[in-house]
Amino acid sequence: MTAATLQGGHVNDGGLDLAAAGSWTAEHARALEPLVDKATHANETVRRIVIDVTRVERLDTYGAWLIERTMRVWISRGVEAEIVGLSDSYGHLFKKVRAGAGKLTPLVRRGNSITATLESVGRTMMAVVADILLFTQMAGSLVVAFLRVVAHPTKFRFTSMVNHLERVGWHAVPIILLITFLIGSILAQQGIFHFRTFGADIYVVDMVGVLVLREVGVLIVCIMVAGRSGSAYTAELGSMKMREEVDALRTMGFDPVEVLILPRIFALIITVPILTFLGSMAALYGGGVVAWLYGGIDPQVFLARLHESISVKSFAVGMIKAPFMAIVIGLVACVEGLQVKGSAESLGAKTTDSVVKSIFLVIVLDGAFAIFFASIGV
């Protein structure tokens, strides 16, 4: 296979002969492009040009386009341009390449940078409004689906819910226990480390007890569930949406909210409180172990102090929040899942959105609960 060449021949009375030779193929396109460009721009004064392709051994669309491109430049300058020595088999190829316009219609640029920025801010705000509407709409559809199921309990997808219970609940138990155990341990260690300065080691039990039961237990569990199960919900529903499975359900007369979403959200509502309970216990256990090994607080002392410092109220505050958090996580995950469009990229983006938004909303909701409980004096 010989390298491709383009040799500038003789200039006579304003005419230029160029001779192309070798393999004008994709492999050589990189070397050919500068050659062709040089020949095109070096000879601006010529009035007539002949490109001889007799000695071209192989030609493909790359070679043909490079020749066609230079021809177009010449012709646009008003130069008479001609190709000679083209064999029949390559003639077809040239005709095919020549048939194309070879360029895009230019894009119309809109506005300047200031209006573009304003526009993007406006669009973001509209997206937030649209999100709120979507969540409200989904909450409404859920209530409707729920009432329908209450009226006809046989319609409820019990098997589906049990399946989800296993996946979001049972399978999550080990990792939840491990993480909350570690969080409890860290809280206790930090507490002992700083309280020791004041000789108030024992108060670490109060701190760990109240913090874990009221806030940390439920928050850590919800963040884990949002990352673990919320993302899975979004990805599942999203890929079902992409493959038109959701539309198929709808055409068969089923309500996707009832069939797909209600069992998932029910599974979350049941699971999150249980996981919160298990998580809180594991965190207290972790705190107790660290208090014993690191702070020298005897387990019996720890338990006695815990008994004094916390009440059923602290426990209830944490547990009451759990199902609400579950609804928020489930709603966000399902709404985002149904927003997925055709591309793999949009599935990824929506899954990310789902996790980010549900964690954000869980924390906002926790804040709202804190204000509420403070104002009713619990």
Add this chain to the structure above:
Amino acid sequence: MALPPTEAVIKVQDLVVELDTRRVLNGVKLDLLRGEILGFVGASGAGKSVLTRTIIGLLPKREGLIEVLGVDLDKADDREKQAVDRRWGVLFQQGALFSSLSAGKNVEFPIREYLGLSQKLTTEMAISKLEMVGLKPDVYRNFPSELSGGMIKRVALARALALDPEILFLDEPTSGLDPISAGEFDQLILTLQETLGVSIFMVTHDLDSLHRTCDRIAVLGNGKIIEAGTMDQMLGSNHPWLKSYFHGARAHDDWHVPVKG
């Protein structure tokens, strides 16, 4: 490196492929000759896709020889394999366009990776390929999710053609297309064969398409090639499956009249 005109660009011999423990292909022997369009048919589940995927290296084989463009893919090192990869193009059944890239960027992808041309030439070649498969240049900017099924197939074909391959694998190119688009697609395949001299391996169930485009037809059944030959030979065959395939309810009377010639 150019092969003589009648030489086989793909040579498959005694190919055995097993999926799990099920023997899907059992001693397949098949040649694709330079410049021909080979139609490949067989009942659903007979292993057409398995053979195609084995040749292009997506499935492992148990025994046998696969030679593509004179290279034994078993003995070839990574560089030789890659050199073969860029000399074939594959059109997947669903198009398999990268959904995060626009149509034009999909076509540019192999050009950019393999040839390293200037951005200007890369874009121009992508547009030229899009126009070659009968699309408007502005499709370049559309994303796959914005395109119809027929357009996706065309863009996928443009991507398969991006590097001016010598061999083109088409997996059911006309399935899911309306008769007009399917007819246009057949014509397009014929034009490509004529202008680019590309050898085409086409898996299809479309009898019209087989009749209009294929130089030869190979039939797969029971893990072997039952028969290979021209459309006329197929129509004259006494094999019961071939009889029901080519003389069934979907068959036309005028197939004895050659279209190509």
